[in-house]
Amino acid sequence: MLFDAVRNPLNNLSWVRPATGLALGAYVIIAILGYALFAEPLSWFLVELGACALCALGLGWAERRPARAAALVIGTISAEMLWSFFRLGTFDITATLVFPALVVGVGLVWGSRAMVLAAVAAGGLIPAAVLAGRLHRSEPFFHGQEIFALIILQVVLLTVTLFGRAVLLAYGRMLDAVAQSRQHYAELFRSSPDGLVELDEHHRIIEANPAAAALLQLGTRGGRRRPLAEVLADAGAPADFDIARLRPAEIATLELDSGRRVVEAVARNPRGAAGRALLVLRDVTEHRRLAQHHAQMQRLETVGQLAGGIAHEFNNLLTAIGGNAGLMQDHPADDVRSLAGGILEAQRRAASLTRKLVSFAQHDYRNPEALSLAREISEMGELLRRTAGPEHRVVLKGGGPGWVMADRLQLEQMTVQLVANARDAAPRGSVIEVRVAVLTREEAAAAGSPLTGGKQLCVEVADQGPGLSDEVKRRLFEPFFTTKPPGAGAGLGLAAVHGIMAQHAGAVTIESRDGQGATARLFFPEVVRG
DSSP states (O other), X not given: OHHHHHHSTTTOOTTHHXXXXXXXXXXXXXXXXXXXXXXXXXXXXXXXXXXXHHHHHHXXXXXXXXXXXXXXXXXXXXXXXXHXXXXXOSOOHHHHHHHHHXXXXXXXXXXXXXHHHHHHHHHHHHHHHHXXXXXXXXXXXXXXXXHHHHHHHHHHHHHHHHXXXXXXXXXXXHHHHHHHHHHHXXXXXXXXXXXXXXXXXXXXXXXXXXXXHXXXXXXXXXXXXXXXXXXXXXXXXXXXXXXXXXXXXXXXXXXXXXXXXXXEEXXXXXXXXXXXXXXXXXXOHHHHHHHHHHHHHHXXXXXXXXXXXXXXXXXXXXXXXXXXXXXXXXXXXXXXHHHHHHHHXXXXXXXXXXHHHHHHTTOOOOOEEEEEHHHHHHHTHHHHHHHHOTTSXXXXXXXXXXXXXXXXXXXXXXXXXXXXXXXXXXXXXXXEEEEEEEEOHHHHHHTTOOOOSSSEEEEEEEOOSXXXXXXXXXXXXXXXXXXXXXXXXXXXXXXXXXXXXXXXXXXXXXXXXXXXXXXXXXXXXXBOOO
16 A cells, blocks of 8 residues: 555555554554553553544544545654653654654655655654653753764654655656656547447446447447447447457448448457457448449449440441441432431431440540539520420529539530439429539538539439439449330430539439439539639
8 A cells, every 4th residue: 555655646545544544553552551561650541542532533534534634643643752752751762663654654645845844843843852851850961872863863864755755756757747648648549530449358338439429329428337239239230249259450340320330340359358458440431432432433434445445436337337328328219218218317326326325435525615504504494394294393493603614515415314314213293303502512522422622513303203222323324224114215324424424523423212212413513714
């Protein structure tokens, strides 16, 4: 206990209780032995009983008020020793042992400055008590041996004080460094972007930083003393996850909130055999989404390059077919001219498909110019309504000032394509909403935009159809992929939209869930009109 006190002066007073108990026991024994065996006078016995009573009172205070208890016991022992010196009129060997210990006790409770003052006071009060006792009994002053004993006592007190002061100052500085280090690491623990959860040997939560509390929805108390398995179950983690099965540095993937969030977990000392364990949690939902988006873009780029090459070669063949069919139209036979007309019509349709393929492959950039997006969409109103047909109602919303660098014909092509898709997906009599919005970077990111620029403009086409499954959404921009019946579509509409938006340094996204309709968004970076 005393060693702990020296390591933590002014902070750890747990030694006061056992020290006070030791003093109480010592005075009880001294009182009994002095009265029963050595026939000490009644006054001496009463003083010892008083010391016992005060030490007992200090023992009662030691738990709740250790500094007050220490002051009471140190004062009691000092007063009793000085009374003994006064009564005996001579020095006692116990003073050499007891008073240095009392001086150190003062330093442990009140610091090095108080210890120096206590040593000075003890060095003066001890000879004063002895001298007062001698004067009271008209005895002579100190003789040579007593003066030597007094010098030894003063040297001991001075040595103990200097040594104790040096120890307390050194450990005080060490404690300051430890406190700063603890504060530094506590701040790192609280501010870490990863979730940190400290667990005991039974995998109950000891401490969780704010990031972990947010991930696991622990609330203000941080889930303290709750079993980790119970917390993970409340957060929607798989029931078979067991931290004890993890090897050190092994990464486990958890899906929380019914798969809406993906978290990677790494455990340090996961089995808890040596005590506490640390669980590191990292929310990788956005990272996974971006990785999937990047993989899809790479796949589409590869397909686009292949489609572009095929389209160019096929277009050369179509040119030859069209030229020969044109010559056949001059044939005198009517049936030959009719067949030539059919070949030319098929050639025109095939050429239209190749243009869409080239557009998807990012090789068909026409004439970009600064356009007011809201005005362009507004002027398309009648065209969009004709595209939707009489069985659907097109509603234009939004607007506001905002300019984009785009090709007017390609913008019209993309918007018409999205409205046509909404028409084919929505039930009769439903509403197709076409909205234009100017978004900040944060608003665009919340809407699903992968662009990293500042302000963005968005064209949004929303239908009230049955929605799309996850598998369909993953393949929407692939060439020749379609959910329409055979003969109803070539599957190049959205592929062409994707290619055109890539040319415009923009992006196209489709947001949908089964049974909740679909919303297609075109994101353009805003430009300043010159």
